[in-house]
Amino acid sequence: MTLYLPELNNNDTHFPDPSLALTEPNGLLALGGDLSVKRLCSAYRQGIFPWYSYGEPILWWSPSPRAVFIPETFKPAKSLVKFQRKHGYTVTLNHATEQLIALCASSRPIEETWITDEMIQAYQVLAQAGHCHSVEVWDQQQLIGGLYGVSVGQVFCGESMVSTKPNASKIALWHFCQHFLQQGGKLIDCQIMNPHLASLGAIEIPRTEFQDYLLSNRDLTMSDTCYAAQSLQLS
Template sequence: MTTLPWLDSDHLWFPSPDAALEDPDGLLAIGGDLAVDRLLLAYRSGIFPWFSEEQPILWWSPNPRCILLPHELHTSRSLRKTLRQGRYHVTIDKAFDEVVTACADSRSEGTWITPDMKMAYSRLHQLRLAHSFEAWDDEGNLAGGLYGVAMGRCFFGESMFARQTDASKVAFTHMVRQLQAWKYALIDCQVENAHLRSLGARLVPRAEFLSILEKNIDQSPDHVLWQMEWQWSEREAP
């Protein structure tokens, strides 16, 4: 039986992602804390926290890894129709805490976005390292959105939610195209699901993911301000 390393809050380190378990896929280490420095080291190393409220902090690096390369974004015919209608207005960082809370509340089976996780990502947001993309309806209601962490030319998606049809997909599409315009090279989707696959995300071997990460994590993106500039156009590729 494999014994997982327990991380000491006083020592900032992670084992190599190659040491992660195959079952459960990607479980790498236990314990530590959610301090800013540890979270940034985790993302830089291709590792992320994912645990329930009754569990200790669990750190993961699954193999294969779900990623989206910005130029591979897929917009279905129905999604293009929604974008063409202009049903939602997308903003950046206008309601970060509300987006995180909505992501937690949308998980009917229970959430890994615990109060400690909310606090940790709020700290990252205050440092302009975590960002939210919000989709608003015509009445000014928050219809959907997502949040994640940006480092170099990499964006690490954490969670998304939708209260109205296609709202999270519209927010996601705007996020990807805006990040692409800013020369981001990688969107880490962590764990595959049907929703992400429909948008063009795919699985790659962990080694390939880590290679892309290493090439881009220290590269400067082509922007300073976090504000939405991209808008849907009929010239958008299918």
């Protein structure tokens, strides 16, 4: 089947309306462009994100339904609470963003990952510009997992999570949900549902509902200390 997609102009950061995204494959909206800070920020403010593999052009997506976490309703499983009590992993925010992004990329075979070298570099630059943030989980001095994503007002757009030891990504999400809520956060986007996200309590909402929520919250501010480098402690 031949797909006809809008090709982005390298001279501006305009995107087609997300409502024009394909239903099959779900959410495919456009191709081309670049991964500059300006374009990525424009994309996330519209509920659009890049997702492609080695050898493909840059592909842009806005799927429906959208998988999200509601921080105020997130509750860790009793087994996770017991696990963390026993192991006492340390959780930090923005202590090792570049390292965490690289760990997410290396956790998958190269033929299966969308975190290409180009994506790694782009999100590291986005982090340096203050838009991309990471939650790291440590066992002593060893980085064993976490998550990273992009802040858009009072919405956090999750990009990837990783565990090299049991439950590390779950512990990262648990700590971040509580911190994000306390700092004024409203919604965590996790793009497309999968069994792992569903097991953690993610829900699906229509793209139109997600877009309305994003529009209402993308220009609202968070606490000044929300994304400062810090240790995350549960209250």
